[in-house]
Amino acid sequence: MARPAAPGQRHENSDPPDKHRPQVVLGAVTTGLLNTSEPLPMEAARQALALLPGVSPDWRRHPIEQVVSPDLFFGLDCKLAVRSGAQPRAIGTARARAVLTAGHVLQGSASVAVVLDASKRRLPWAHYAARTGTVEAINKADPADLVTGFLHARAGNTLLDLGKTGSYVMSLLDRVPQVDRQARLKTQTRRLLWAAQLVPGTEPEAQVEAGDDGVFRVRMAIAPQLLPTFVDFCEVLALHDWLLAALKNAFDRSARRGRRAEDEIDPALTYLGHIWNPTAHLSSQEMRSLWQALEDEAQLTWEWQSTLTRVRDKVTLLTRKAIEETLHKESV
Amino acid sequence: MLVFSSSDKGGTGRSVTSCNLAYRLSLIGQDVAYLDFDFGSPTAGAIFEIPTLERGTPDGGLHSYILGKVAEPARVDVRVVTERTALKERPPGSGKLSLFPGDVGGAEFHLTNDHIKKAIDLFETVEREFDVAIVDLSAGRSSALDMSLQAVSPKVRPRKADPIRWLLFHRWTTQHVIAASGLLFAENGIVACATNAGFDQRGFRSMVRTIRTAVPDDTAFGKETTPEQEAWLRKSDDILKGLAKARGLGQDLLAGLTPLEPMLLWREQVIMDVDVKRRLAKRATTKSFDELADRIIHDDAWEGF
DSSP: OOOOOOTTHHHHHHOOOGGGSOSEEEEEEEEEEOSOSSOOOHHHHHHHTOOSTTOOOEEEOSSSOEEEOOOEEEEEEEEOOOSSSOOOEEEEEEEEEEEEETTTEEEEEEEEEEEEEEESSOOOHHHHHTSTTEEEEESOOOHHHHHHHHHHOOOOTTBOOHHHHHHHHHHGGGGSTTOOSOOSSOOOOEEEEEEEEEOTTOOOEEEEEEOTTSOEEEEEEEOGGGHHHHHHHHHHHHHHHHHHHHHHHHHHHHTSTTOOHHHHHHHHHHHHTTTOOGGGGOOSHHHHHHHHHHHHHHOHHHHHHHHHHHHHHHHHHHHHHHHHHHHHHHHO | OEEEEEESSTTSSHHHHHHHHHHHHHHTTOOEEEEEEOTTSOOHHHHTTOGGGBTBBSSOOHHHHHTTSOSSOOOEEHHHHOSOHHHHOOOTTOOOEEEEOOBTTOOOOOOOHHHHHHHHHHHHHHHHHOSEEEEEEOSSSOHHHHHHHHHTSTTTSOTTSOOEEEEEEEESSHHHHHHHHHHHHSTTSHHHHHHHHTOOHHHHHTTEEEEEEEEOOTTTTOSSOOHHHHHHHHHHHHHHHHHHHHTTOSGGGEEEEEEOOHHHHHOOOOOOHHHHHTTSSOHHHHHHHHHHHHHHHOHHHHHHO
16 A cells, blocks of 8 residues: 655665765656546556556555555656756666556656766766666766756756656556547646755755746755655655646636536546645655745745635536526526 | 648648648637648748748657657647737637648658557547647648648547548649649549548548638739739639539639738738738738638538639
8 A cells, every 4th residue: 555665665675885875856747638538446546657567556445545656767868957067978777657646637647766976987888787777977067956957947858858758657557458549638748857866864845837838847955864755745745736727727617607607617627626635645754844834935825725616606506507597487 | 620731832821821720720719630741841840930840840759759769749738839919818718729830851752650659649540639620731742741631531539539630732823723723633533542541532522621722812913903904813713613523623612712912922921810900911811711620520512622
């Protein structure tokens, strides 16, 4: 029932020598609606997310159904974005997984741990293959610079793009037989980028930034052992950011000209209305307080509640109108 | 819904009419994506007055996406990036308007199955977010046209998916009518291509409609039109109607026509209601765009006319 090992965890367990300890971990979470008309029942979801032959996905039923695919690894040889100076070349593997919540909201979550200044040239592939989820950077770089570079770089062909990796993992589910490709709700895929500097013994401190481009960016200094819970935090934030955007979009669309409001509101309420529960996904005290700090600032839960209330009020008003029209017809 | 815009010749007003259609569709509450598939000369950026995209984008447009160079194509919200102030406003009750630009320096390519798969994914992605996606194809036969037909053929498209509309734009002149008919019905024409891709011929033909662009009326001669000119115009129009009918482009296939709009003779652009109010554009022009937009989204109008 537990969620699988998150990025970086294995490194801490295997306790590598200092030189090969990652200083920075970079990640992206892409969130969208699974392309189905109805949510996948638990059994079907577990079959669909068995993306690696012979490894069954992790899952839980309460408080909300969630299935997490086994980790997949993708070979990388790319440049890392930096603000100034030469872009370091990074070689290794990215770790990625798919997370399906309530049988309907799909996330592709990808990350790499970056070991800086590991070697002066590219080593044989076996070296990197043995260090899953890690890239080693040739040339020096400042960790803080890498963090900023990753969060704010414009996408380029040769740059590390973990959002792309997440999208790819999601696309694996478009072609499984359980998915009927008949989504009833118009939604947009959204992205969250995160970057953590690993500092042993530090108190977790996060900066969350909602960009004009619709991308959430989370920057954090964190003790290495807390990294897996931080990845959970980012996935939870991405999930709830997407939920809020999807519900608002449905409400906006319900007020369009020449459109039946109930066609938009019905699927949104039916499929999304019950999923909001951020703290349920956060197991550690540190991440719960981080979420609380975010709530104090951005009031996401209040916004969700008020949007949901608006949607339900609209349903009530539409119902009243429909009843009045029926009565009027009968009386004529 | 996917709407494909095709034409035999350049200069028919295909792109400018398609951009105007996209804008009008967004005004009537549709979420609209405009996909610039005119890979050789992407123009939508200029029509929507987006300075950075005048000739396509340098970072990963649709052409790069189809060739597999980028994982996601570039996209912009037209109202956010346009330079035209009036176009920036999003009236209440209207929908989104997004442009997926082509690439600067894009070109024709040799079509492979990988490209078709990319196109299938692209169409599926935009249809999940938008109500209408307008795909602007380059003039004449092109790889993009073949690719589009294969990507929406009944072999690959789920049966319950949204409808497809195929628009054929042509100017209202003898040459253009003949050319458009050729593009549609000739040996290697669109219908033949569609049949090859797996459509049955009748099924495909029911998706095709024509749009006659820049159609002059009797004001075209100026204020003092002579009776001779009026008679000549009427006669020419009748001859053209006969020609169109004989070439299979008759009334039954007609989605609508757009009048000759002087504003568009100087500059390809979005004609807004404010242009009519300022007495720069003809009321008939925006009216024709509105009628077309309305027909495109209504199935009954599509089957009926």
